[in-house]
Amino acid sequence: MKQKFSLLIIFFVFIFKVEAQTKVTSMPDQWLLSQLSLNYYTVVQEGLVDLDSSLIKVCQLNGLSRWSVMTQGFGNRLSQYQRWVDLRDPSIAEKMLESLSGEAHLKLALLLGAYYAFEPSNNNSKNQKFGLTYLMIAERESLAMGSWFWLSQARCLKGKSYFKNGNLKQGILTFNQLIAECEKRNDRVMLAKACDYLGSYAPPSAETIGMKVGNTMRASQIYKQNKNIRGEINSLQNLGYLFFVIKDFKKAETSATESLNLQQKIHFKYTHYTTDLLALLADFKGNNSENLKYGLASVKSAQATKDSLGLGYFYRRVGESRFTDKEPSTRLSWYLQSIGQMLRNGERSSLYPVINSIAHELVQAGKISEALITTNDYMRKYPPRTLPDSLLAIQTLGETYYALGSYKKSEQYLLKVEELSKKINPITSERFRPFNAFKLGHFYLLTKDYPKAKRYLEQFKTSSATVPLIVSANAAMDLYKVDSALNNTELAVKHLKDYLEINSKLQDESQTKIIEGLRMQYQTAQKEMYIKLLKQETAMQKKQSYLIRFVGITVISMAFLIILLLLNQYRIKKRQKDEIDKKNLALEHTIGEKDELIISKQWLLKEVHHRVKNNLHTVISLLESQAHYLKGDALKAIQNSEHRIYAMSMIHQRLYQEDDVKTIDIKVYLTEFISYLKDSFGTHRHIKFILEFEPIRFGVSRAIPIGLIVNEAVTNAIKYAFPDMELGIILIRLTQKRSMIELIIKDNGVGLNPKNMAPDSQSLGLRLMRGLAGDLGGTIKIEGKQGAEITISFEMDQIDVAHI
Secondary structure (H helix, E strand, C coil): CHHHHHHHHHHHHHHHCCCCCCCCCCHHHHHHHHHHHHHHHHHHCCCCCCHHHHHHHHHHHHCCCCHHHHCCCCHHHCHHHHHHHHHCCHHHHHHHHHCCCHHHHHHHHHHHHHHHHCCCCCCCHHHHHHHHHHHHHHHHHHHHHCCHHHHHHHHHHHHHHHHHCCCHHHHHHHHHHHHHHHHHHCCHHHHHHHHHHHHHHCCCCCCCHHHHHHHHHHHHHHHHHCCCHHHHHHHHHHHHHHHHHCCCHHHHHHHHHHHHHHHHHCCCCCCHHHHHHHHHHHHHHCCHHHHHHHHHHHHHHHHHHCCCCCHHHHHHHHHCCHHHCCCHHHHHHHHHHHHHHHHHCCCCCCHHHHHHHHHHHHHHCCCHHHHHHHHHHHHHHCCCCCHHHHHHHHHHHHHHHHHHCCHHHHHHHHHHHHHHHHHCCHHHHHHHHHHHHHHHHHHHHHCCCHHHHHHHHHHHHHCCCCCCHHHHHHHHHHHHHHHHHCCCHHHHHHHHHHHHHHHHHHCCHHHHHHHHHHHHHHHHHHHHHHHHHHHHHHHHHHHHHHHHHHHHHHHHHHHHHHHHHHHHHHHHHHHHHHHHHHHHHHHHHHHHHHHHHHHHHHHHHHHHHHHHHHHHHHHHHHHHHHHCCCCHHHHHHHHHHHHHHHHHHHHHHHHHHCCCCCEEEHHHHHHHHHHHHHHHHCCCCCEEEEEEECCCEEEHHHHHHHHHHHHHHHHHHHHHHCCCCCCEEEEEEEEEECCEEEEEEEECCCCCCHHHHCCCCCCHHHHHHHHHHHHCCCEEEEECCCCCEEEEEEECCCCCECCC
C-alpha cells in the first residue's frame, strides 16, 4: 500500500517538476565555469573566503564537481578515482593506497595530495600536512621512475600547498624552480599552469601583487601560444581583477574585453561573470551607458543559463545604474530581487550592501519609518556575521536616523563606523573609510558644522580609494558649499569647477541617449519575454490540463480500488481477530489451570520438605536417645551423624519456609548452621569464627554437599585443631569468581597429620569430603602445615543463581 502511494507522489512530482539548472557536459567548459565563478565569488566576498572555499560553494550551487579544477592537466588519467573526491571521503583512497604499488601508488598519492591542497584553509591543519606528505611521496616516486610529467604535477601542487600553509617564501621558491625547469625542458603546458597557479594562489599583498600580475599575464600569453583558449580566457579575467585592484582601469577593461570576446568566439554561454566586471569598471569610470549595457547583459546571461550564483549581485548592479534614476520604485524592485536571490542562495555575507540600498530608497521615497523598521527587521532575522556587515548595518542606521531628524543618534552611528573601519583589513577599510568620510562630511554640512564637514570631505578627497564618479561629484559640490559658508571663495570656486567637470562626464548627452535607448530595448525585451512566457505557459497549461484529467481519472480509479482493498482487508482482519480472541480465551483458561497446578505443586513440595525435615529431626532424636547408653568412639560416631543429619534437615527447613522451593540462600543457611555447631560444641569462648559468604542461591543437590563438607571440616577443626583450648580462629569463605565457586575452610590450629592428607587415607571425614566434592563436580585441595586449609572449587550449575 505504501509503495502505491509513493509511486503516485513521484508521478505528480515528475509532472510538475521545475526545470533544473542547465548542466555543463564538457569537462573543459566545466573547468572554465568553475574557475570564472570561484574567482568572481572570492572577489565579491572581498577576502572573507579563500579560493578553495569558493570552489566548494560554486560547485555545490552549480551542481559541478571540483574534479576538473583539482586535477587540471591530469584528471583524465585518474578518472576511476573521482567518486571518493566528490564524496569528500579521502579515507577510501587512503585504504586503497596501502594495497597499491608502482605507478598506481604514485598516481593515487598525487591525487590525495591534490585533494588536501584544494581543501579550504579553515579545515584541520593536520590535513594540510597530510597533503604535503602525499605530494612528497609522489615527488620521490616520480624521481625514482624518471617521470617528469608526474613530478611536475606534484611540484606544482606542492607550491600551492606551501601557500595554503602560510609558507610564502617556500611556495615562491618551489614555483620559480618549477618554472625554470619547464623552460629548460621546453614544457609549455606545465609552464602555463605553473605561472597560472603562482599568479592565482599566491596570497594577495602589497609585496606579491606585482608578482601575481606578471605571472598571470605570462600565463595568458603561454595559454594563447598553446592554443588553450579556455586557459587564456580565465587568465585574462584574473588579470582584469588584478588591474582593478591596482587601479589600472584601462588595462583591466582591455583584459576583460579580450576575455569576453574569446568566450563569445567559442560560444561559451556563461559570460555574465565577465560582463559584470565590465559593468563595475564602467561604473567607476562614470560611463553610465556601458554600466547599464553590461549590467543587463549579466542578468540576461545568468537567467538564460540558470546560473544563480551571481544573479543577486547582478540585480543589485542594475539597481544602482542610472537606468533607474528616474524610477525609484523600479530601483527598489531590483534591490528586493537582489536580496531575495541572495537568501535563496544562502548568501548571508552579502546582504548588508543591499539592505543599505533598500533603506536608502525607502528614505528617498519619504518612507523613513518604514526604512528604519525594515533595517531593524533584517538585522533581527539575519544578524551581521562579519565586521564589514556590522559597519554597513551601523552606517544604514546612522543615515536613517539622520533622515528622521535624530541628529545626535545619527552622528553616534556614523562616528562608530569610522572607529570600527580602522580594525578591518586594509582592502575592505579602503572601501569603507572614504565613503564614511563623505557621509560624515555631508552630515556635518547639513547640520551646519562646517569645520568638521570640511575635515571629513577633504579626507574623502585625498583618499586613494577608487570611487564612482557620481560620489566624487557630490563630494565636490559639498566642498563648494562648505568653503562658501566659510568664506573661502577661491577654494569654493575651485570645487565648483571640479563638480562641473565631473558632472559633465555624467551628463553627457550621447550617453543619455544611449541609456534611453537601452531602457527602451530592455523594456521591449521584457515585454517580448513576458509574451513568450505567456505562450509557453498557455501551451503548458493545455498539456497539464490533459495530464490533470488523466491523473484525476487515474486517482479516482486507484482510490476506488484502494477502498475495495481496504474493505476486503477489514473483513479479513475482523475474521482473524475473532479467531485470535477465541484462541486467547482458550489460552487464558489453560494458563489459569497451569497456574493452579503450579501453586498446588509448590504447596506439595513445601509439604514434602516439611515432612523430610520432621523425619530427619525424628532420626536425630532417636540418635540422641541411643547416645545416652554409649561411650567413647561409638558416642562420637552417633554425635557426628547427628550433625550431618542436622545439616541436611536445615536445608529442607529453609526450603519450606521460603517462597522459592527450588533454591536456598547459602549465606543465610551456612550462617545459621555454623551458629548451631558453635552451640553444640560450646566454642564461644576459645574459638572465633570468621564468616565470608556471598549471597548465592543453590539447589538442594548442591546445598546438601556444601553443608556436609562445612560440617565435616568445622567439626574436625573444633575437635582437633586446638587441643589445649587455645584461642583459635576458623575462617569459612564462599565466593564466586566468574562461573567458578570457591569454598575455603581454614583454621590456625596445629594442622593435619600428613598421613591423613594422603589420597588413600582411611579418615572417614576426609573420605566423605572428597566424595562430596566429587558430587559437586569439583576439586578438593587440603593443606595442613600452618593450620588446616581445605579448598573446594566447582562450577556454577544452571539452577544456581549468583549474587541475589
